[in-house]
Amino acid sequence: MKLQEFTSSAHNFEECMKCTVCAAYCPVVQVNPRYPGPKQAGPDGERLRLKDPIFFDEALKYCLNCKRCEVACPSGVNVADIIQEARMKYGKSKPRLRDRILASTDVMGPLAVPFAPVVNFATGLGVTKAVLHATMGIDRHRTFPKYSSRTFEAWFRRNALKEQRKYDNRVAFFHGCYVNYNYPALGKDFVKIMNAIGYGVELLDKEQCCGVAMISNGMYDGAVKHARNNVSALSKAVDKGLKILTTSSTCTFTMRDEYPSLLKVDNSAVRDSILLATRFIYEQVESGAVKLAFKDGYKARIAYHTPCHMEKLGWGVFSKAILARIPGVEFTALDSNCCGISGTYGFKKENYGVSQAIGKPLFDHIASVNPDFVACDCETCKWQIEMSTGYKVLNPISVLAEALDLEKTARINGF
Ligand code: SF4
Ligand code: SF4
Structure with a gap:
């Protein structure tokens, strides 16, 4: 093209x-x-x-x-x-080597995972950051996300796949690069919750990165290839009658709205089937199809940050409602502010100052609320908030997995 x-x-x-x-x-x-x-x-x-x-x-x-x-x-x-x-x-400027590396999440992931302890140690060193700052233009103040020693896909194939076959109802899971290479625990939490409410989980046939980082780094041809691949993989799941659930607001927004509007990739056959997991769970509970049972004594002061792409989707309401209704939760919806990271934008040394200045009102609001942790549906917002405030950030799915009595939930839903 x-x-x-x-x-x-x-x-x-x-x-x-x-x-x-x-x-x-x-x-x-x-x-x-x-x-x-x-x-x-x-x-x-x-x-x-x-x-x-x-x-x-x-x-x-x-x-x-x-x-x-x-x-x-x-x-x-x-x-x-x-x-x-x-x-x-x-635009005349071409992506630099740095931009290509930052955008190629599903190339870097498979390279880093087998050596995760070494990679994590090396990228945490001040000297490595200084070298990357001077040679590549990746700002020295940034904290790099840690890699996992095993991918989510590998864990799923070995530990969860067989179990999923016993469920008549199924959903497909678009896990994204972050869950697969950096934080499989979120994918495991998703599987636990889905199973507890009576849904088996399938992975897509050859999922690729949604392409958002390629779009923002000017790698449009690569983004189109990924979009076409993903629409094809998503279509196979939709043909089986499955909803496609994600835990990332940015992956969701990109596949639903950026594919057709920016990349001109027709996703009309799959768009309406792509849902954020919190929306799916909210609708299941509201319709009475699913009941949730929570642990006695769960307590947490949670501040929720709505990511920019979640604002555009208009779906923050689902994550907020799920969190606010957990018994024992003291809930604060933070003011709507951009965190400033914007994917890979804030990693670049020429953008670092702007990135932090954009995020400051959000960081100040979090500090004034002083929650036990922040909840957020976007992984890059998580990196930015954790680095800039010191507060831990959890995906609402992980919060729910911790707060739910999973065995009781499964029992009251007939499983
Ligand atoms: S609000 Fe500003 S930074 Fe955000 S998309 Fe619009 S013009 Fe760009
Ligand atoms: S907000 Fe107002 S100025 Fe901005 S694009 Fe819309 S109509 Fe135009």
Whole structure:
């Protein structure tokens, strides 16, 4: 596919009424004077770029693609898509080696997992960080996510696959790179909960990274390949009548909305079947199909952070409702703020200061609430919040797995 084929499809820039509401909600505008802002970079700039591509401004690279402008826009202008498509079409800068490494999560994962203790030790050393800062442009202040010594897929095949066959009801699980290579415990929690509410879990046939990091690092051809592969794998599950559940709001958003809007990959056969696990569980409980039994004496003060892509999905309500209803939980919904990491953006030394400045209101709010831990459906927000505040961050699925009496839940659901 040629890059030109990506561009200029459903632009609705003419619907902009120049209210500048989007600028008030853009986290970059607040801290980076070099960024022209969503209105100027999006609809205003698009009018000029269509006249002459010379009007393309390389400062569009500062956009996080967080979609907050789209959530705020009263006219429904797809501001962030317009900006991203302009970068795809007119951007001159090519991804650097650093960008390729940061974006290739499912290449780096299989390389790192067999040597996880060594890799984790080495990437935690100050000297390694200094070298990466000087040679690759990965900021020395960053904490790298740890790799697991065994992938989630390997654990699942060996420890869970056989057990899943006893369930008549099934769901497919898109685990994503983070669960597979970094944090299999989250995938295990997901399987435990699904089994307790009477669902067996299947993995997809040849899942690949959703491609979000490739999109943000300008590797569009690679992102399209991944999207096509995943739509094909997801289609096989949908053909079997399965819902596809995820534990990552960003993977969910990318596969549902970025595939067709940015990558022009038709996902219409699978889109509505891709759900965040918390939404699925919430709907099962609300419909009365499933009951949850909680441990006696569970207590936690939880502050929930809504990731930007979750804001765009509009699904934060499901995770919040599930957490807030756990007996013994003192729940706070944090103000809606970007954490500043935006996937790999905050790892780059030229973005580190902006990334931390964007996240500061969120970090301050967490400190003022002083919870036992933060809950969040996005792995990169987790890295950013843990590094910047010292508070532990858990996915709502892991919180639920800890709070539930799994045996009792299985029993009352007839399993
Ligand atoms: S919020 Fe929407 S309508 Fe208002 S300036 Fe931004 S893009 Fe235009
Ligand atoms: S996507 Fe985010 S960073 Fe980009 S213009 Fe919109 S609000 Fe600003």
